[in-house]
Amino acid sequence: MWALVIDDDVNVGEAIQAILASQRFETVHALRASSGIHALEQRRFDVVIVDLFLPGMSGLDTIYRIRQQAPDVPIIAMTGFRYRHRASNSTTDLLDLAKRRGATIHIHKPFTPSQLVEAIGASLERRRAPEPASVERELQP
Amino acid sequence: MRSASQSPDNRVEDVCASDIAADLDALPACAQPDCSQLTVDEVGSAIAHQVTEPLTALLLYLHELKRTTALPGPSGALPALIESAIGEAERACAIIARISESFQWSGEPELAIVRGRQAIRWLKRGGIGEQVSGDQSPEFASLTTRERQVLDLVSSGASSKEGALRLKISPRTFEAHRAQVMRKLGARNTAELVRMVFVGGLSA
Numbered sequence: 188m189w190a191l192v193i194d195d196d197v198n199v200g201e202a203i204q205a206i207l208a209s210q211r212f213e214t215v216h217a218l219r220a221s222s223g224i225h226a227l228e229q230r231r232f233d234v235v236i237v238d239l240f241l242p243g244m245s246g247l248d249t250i251y252r253i254r255q256q257a258p259d260v261p262i263i264a265m266t267g268f269r270y271r272h273r274a275s276n277s278t279t280d281l282l283d284l285a286k287r288r289g290a291t292i293h294i295h296k297p298f299t300p301s302q303l304v305e306a307i308g309a310s311l312e313r314r315r316a317p318e319p320a321s322v323e324r325e326l327q328p
Numbered sequence: 329m330r331s332a333s334q335s336p337d338n339r340v341e342d343v344c345a346s347d348i349a350a351d352l353d354a355l356p357a358c359a360q361p362d363c364s365q366l367t368v369d370e371v372g373s374a375i376a377h378q379v380t381e382p383l384t385a386l387l388l389y390l391h392e393l394k395r396t397t398a399l400p401g402p403s404g405a406l407p408a409l410i411e412s413a414i415g416e417a418e419r420a421c422a423i424i425a426r427i428s429e430s431f432q433w434s435g436e437p438e439l440a441i442v443r444g445r446q447a448i449r450w451l452k453r454g455g456i457g458e459q460v461s462g463d464q465s466p467e468f469a470s471l472t473t474r475e476r477q478v479l480d481l482v483s484s485g486a487s488s489k490e491g492a493l494r495l496k497i498s499p500r501t502f503e504a505h506r507a508q509v510m511r512k513l514g515a516r517n518t519a520e521l522v523r524m525v526f527v528g529g530l531s532a
Contacts, residue, residue: 195485196385198382198519205388206391209392239441240448245441245445247438296380296384297380298384298388
């Protein structure tokens with residue numbers, strides 16, 4: 188299985204890579220949206236994990252481009268940004284937008300390995316299921 | 329794999345409105361906003377975001393450490409210590425989550441993303457330079473002024489393109505300087521280089 192991680196934080200990318208290695212994933216880590224999209228042109232990936240705050244191109248645009256290029260690949264949108272939206276008083280607007288752009292599932296940073304593995308499993312499952320349902324993974328303190 | 333068609337559940341109604349974000353990144357540093365042009369909420373969220381990144385890596389590594397030490401073999405007091413370390417990391421995660429959720433963003437999420445990225449860029453530009461130049465190890469002393477500038481930028485998360493733009497040199501030249509810094513400091517990769525800066529490993 189192949190995973191593409193697009194995150195501008197070198198250390199987070201490496202940590203995800205370490206976790207995915209234990210799950211028998213080969214991981215390509217792209218620091219920028221453009222290199223991630225380039226990687227996607229080079230080979231087929233089973234899952235793409237993309238951060239929403241990337242330099243050069245926003246994660247939302249990245250998701251849109253990935254979706255155009257690989258309509259079937261499960262995309263996990265992740266972000267360390269949590270904020271209370273003034274209007275709806277919810278933290279989900281940003282990630283809802285990611286879903287509208289084509290993300291399969293989203294996950295809040297920081298997350299545990301099991302939450303990441305669960306999200307990957309759910310996104311692979313979702314690809315097979317015709318009707319996607321809302322799943323949100325939150326780290327319980 | 330490449331296809332122009334969209335599957336029904338991946339229908340995209342709105343096109344890339346936030347391509348403006350790419351244009352913002354291309355602006356020279358002097359044209360980027362400073363702190364006074366950002367709101368308290370934006371700065372607060374950006375700070376929480378920046379702390380969340382290392383916390384994410386820490387949490388992942390600790391759990392992986394726990395998993396690998398749970399394998400058969402003598403490990404002594406390690407499991408209990410790892411359990412405590414995970415407890416502390418999760419406590420820090422919960423604190424930062426509570427802090428970040430106390431900040432509000434008004435306006436559209438698209439705008440919030442663009443402004444959030446501006447705030448992160450502002451944070452990355454500040455503060456870190458002093459930390460690097462404070463290191464007086466022989467390895468660090470061997471760096472040229474240009475190499476120190478490159479190290480400053482790399483450790484603050486700048487890409488080759490961003491760093492090159494800041495120093496008004498080509499990305500290839502920037503990468504050549506970075507390679508030279510890594511060789512002098514004995515770092516195997518960029519991540520190790522960044523770690524060296526932050527944990528003071530330059531004098532090790």
